[in-house]
Amino acid sequence: MSFATKPQLARQMLERAFNADIPCRWVTADAVYGHDRRLRCWLEARHQPFVLAIPKNEPLWWQKPQYVRADVIAASLTPDDWEKQSAGLGTKGERWYDWAQVPLWRLQLSEEERCYGHYLLIRRSRDEKQERTYYVVYAHEDQADLKTLVQVAGYRWEIESGFEETKGECGLDHYEVRRWQSWYRHITLSLLAHAVLAVLRMQEKKNTGGADSPECVGTA
DSSP: OOOOOOOHHHHHHHHHHTTTTTOSSEEEEEEHHHOHHHHHHHHHTTOEEEEEEEEEOOOOOOSSEEEHHHHHHHHHGGGGGGGGEEEEEEEEEEEEEEEEEEOOOOOOOSSTTTGEEEEEEEOOOOTTOEEEEEEEEETTTEEEEEEEHHHHHHHHHHHHHHHHHHHHHHOOOOOOOSSHHHHHHHHHHHHHHHHHHHHHHHHHHHHHTTTOOOOOOOOO
């Protein structure tokens, strides 16, 4: 076993999933992964759409092949460039933010590549702080509308909520081990138990006439 960074581990896991023909419409992750340009280029080479968080100082090609920081691009936007959108339901209801989408300059070497685009997606809180979060997007032109990108970015909360649920319900973080095999088995079984509970809850909701959950968009 050799050391690997988090983006390298993510690529290994994604590659196994892709090679197994597991469908994946989107890849989304936090800035640890979005900042890794090699991971982004690898996904683009497979024409795999993604919405990846990036730090505010991430250099991007904006109007020409010259690097500009993400926060500098955001500072150039006007009030009309922002749109109120919900990132999905949270514990206190809809998670409302202001969002902006900025096309980025990219090389388009083939007819297939011309169907895809790069975008900077910006989320701004609606309180006095107006805190901003930045995402780099690679998507087919048919998928690149703001509502879809906001929805994909919002799925990260559901993933994090799922981990918190697994810790509380299935003991995901309740382990004391010395070897990675033991850790791997514990994590796998905890996640499997949580998946079983999620399916049972969904079946119970359907049996009692509850509302169905929204359709999954196949996000990794």
